[in-house]
Amino acid sequence: MGAAIVIIIAAYTTISLVKKRGRLRLPPGPPSEPLLGHYRVVPLDAAFKQYNEWAKEYNSDVLFFQTFGTKWIVLNSLRSATELLDKRGANYADRPRFVMFEEMGWSPTLTWLRWGDKYHIHRKVLQPPFTKSKVGEYAGIQRRQALICCKGIIDNPCDWVSSVRLFSVAIVLKIAYGLDVDGPRSPWVRLAEDAANAVGKSGAPASSIMDRFPATRYLPDWLPFMERLRYARTWRPAIQDITRLPFEASLRDMDSTAESGSFVHSRIRVWQKNHEKGLPNLFTLEDIKGAAATITIAGNDTRKAQGEVDRVLGKDRLPTWEDIANLPFTKLVLQETYRMNPLSPLGIPHASVADDVYNGMFIPKSTIVYPNVWAMMHDESVYRDPFRFWPERYLPEDQGGNGEPLPIGNFGFGRRICIGKHLAENSLLILLATMLATVDIDWPLGPQGRPTPFEPEWSFRGQAIVLPFKASITSRSAKSKALLDAETDVL
Numbered sequence: 001m002g003a004a005i006v007i008i009i010a011a012y013t014t015i016s017l018v019k020k021r022g023r024l025r026l027p028p029g030p031p032s033e034p035l036l037g038h039y040r041v042v043p044l045d046a047a048f049k050q051y052n053e054w055a056k057e058y059n060s061d062v063l064f065f066q067t068f069g070t071k072w073i074v075l076n077s078l079r080s081a082t083e084l085l086d087k088r089g090a091n092y093a094d095r096p097r098f099v100m101f102e103e104m105g106w107s108p109t110l111t112w113l114r115w116g117d118k119y120h121i122h123r124k125v126l127q128p129p130f131t132k133s134k135v136g137e138y139a140g141i142q143r144r145q146a147l148i149c150c151k152g153i154i155d156n157p158c159d160w161v162s163s164v165r166l167f168s169v170a171i172v173l174k175i176a177y178g179l180d181v182d183g184p185r186s187p188w189v190r191l192a193e194d195a196a197n198a199v200g201k202s203g204a205p206a207s208s209i210m211d212r213f214p215a216t217r218y219l220p221d222w223l224p225f226m227e228r229l230r231y232a233r234t235w236r237p238a239i240q241d242i243t244r245l246p247f248e249a250s251l252r253d254m255d256s257t258a259e260s261g262s263f264v265h266s267r268i269r270v271w272q273k274n275h276e277k278g279l280p281n282l283f284t285l286e287d288i289k290g291a292a293a294t295i296t297i298a299g300n301d302t303r304k305a306q307g308e309v310d311r312v313l314g315k316d317r318l319p320t321w322e323d324i325a326n327l328p329f330t331k332l333v334l335q336e337t338y339r340m341n342p343l344s345p346l347g348i349p350h351a352s353v354a355d356d357v358y359n360g361m362f363i364p365k366s367t368i369v370y371p372n373v374w375a376m377m378h379d380e381s382v383y384r385d386p387f388r389f390w391p392e393r394y395l396p397e398d399q400g401g402n403g404e405p406l407p408i409g410n411f412g413f414g415r416r417i418c419i420g421k422h423l424a425e426n427s428l429l430i431l432l433a434t435m436l437a438t439v440d441i442d443w444p445l446g447p448q449g450r451p452t453p454f455e456p457e458w459s460f461r462g463q464a465i466v467l468p469f470k471a472s473i474t475s476r477s478a479k480s481k482a483l484l485d486a487e488t489d490v491l
């Protein structure tokens with residue numbers, strides 16, 4: 001019975017596609033399997049690398065795939081991504097349905113919402129607190145957490161990962177809920193980390209068997225090919241906890257009048273006012289909960305940069321926000337980090353609203369669109385020696401650089417571009433500048449007691465997540481340590 005349904009869906013999709021596209025061709029792609037289409041052809045791990053290989057093999061920056069009636073294309077060049085997702089943005093502003101994330105227990109959240117009224121309300125509420133000018137209000141929190149992070153790294157170098165986790169969690173929990181996180185062992189850090197891992201290792205968004213064929217979400221999860229349904233159900237409590245627990249704690253704070261300017265507190269005040277006046281609340285309490293969780297989930301040749309930091313600061317103080325403008329090379333280091341390892345190598349997929357034609361290729365309505373950001377950032381025709389970490393590549397030729405363009409796409413494209421871009425960039429810049437001023441990071445010591453280079457390992461199941469690695473971490477100098485201790489003592 002199940003097989004018959006699959007055959008009917010596959011036949012129906014093929015016939016309607018042939019009818020609609022007339023003489024236009026679909027973008028090319030590798031051969032598919034009978035019934036399953038490309039389901040087993042695309043690898044779960046590091047799919048972006050395989051897509052990049054296929055783009056070369058089929059000599060096309062746009063590739064087409066389908067399975068169980070679900071169609072998707074992959075954009076492997078910046079040119080196609082800008083043309084479709086930016087210039088024709090209105091037609092590509094939708095998202096596919098994220099069935100696996102529904103199964104994981106997500107409430108309505110901006111990132112996964114389909115294009116429509118609910119989406120517009122969420123974006124209207126969530127965007128203003130994160131505009132370029134508004135994020136300046138979080139500068140104090142960010143600098144404070146950068147200092148705490150660097151002190152933690154120096155005091156406990158073997159567990160540098162916990163200090164970095166604390167940095168990102170403490171900033172977003174303060175902004176979203178007004179919560180203070182008191183150290184790397186805080187249960188809030190664990191909670192946010194679990195939820196980020198649940199999403200980050202769940203595979204490229206909208207690519208599970210449930211996303212391709214939603215009825216499979218009702219199958220028993222012990223079946224051998226339902227690995228990702230098992231994953232979704234295992235991690236469901238983590239998503240439910242991150243949505244519920246900080247929200248409840250934030251409401252308790254509000255009751256005890258320890259109110260902050262946090263996102264939740266200000267939205268609850270709006271909600272209460274409307275409620276008292278008998279006005280409709282389009283942004284419901286469930287929406288506030290989901291939006292705050294979104295902020296939490298959504299929310300890195302250093303010696304040369306160190307030299308720049310030293311020149312700007314001298315050695316008698318630690319970086320402040322005023323210094324950031326004078327650290328152009330440090331900014332390039334950050335850009336090169338984005339380029340080498342984009343956090344979401346296949347972005348977060350968009351979906352097309354209506355049929356379209358690009359370079360003579362037919363793109364049907366409701367096609368899922370993945371920008372292969374990793375391929376764009378490793379394009380040899382744009383970046384010479386793309387696997388080399390080389391921040392100078394962006395400098396003009398007369399300054400010893402290569403005049404290459406800054407990477408585009410790490411924060412997405414078009415109407416769905418990341419709302420947290422400015423917040424994230426500021427956080428990373430102040431952390432990087434503070435690290436450069438206070439910490440020396442080198443290769444770990446090998447058996448002969450000498451620094452030994454190695455390649456860190458990555459998890460590429462979904463987001464690109466570097467696995468914890470050992471490094472030799474020391475304070476840069478007694479003076480920088482004393483400055484750090486003095487500043488963190490008074491926090």
Ligand code: HEM
Pocket residue numbers: 110111112123126130294295296298299343344347348349350409410411412413414415416417418419420421423424425
């Ligand atoms: C380095 C950190 C971050 C990176 C690399 C990143 C990257 C991205 C990407 C690739 C997208 C998809 C854009 C698209 O669909 O084309 C996105 C969307 C989004 N990001 Fe971020 N993000 C970061 C930090 C943040 C932070 C701190 C927040 C919270 C304030 C945030 C909130 C969002 C939201 C709400 C969306 C969905 C926008 C929509 O669908 O309309 N992000 N982000």
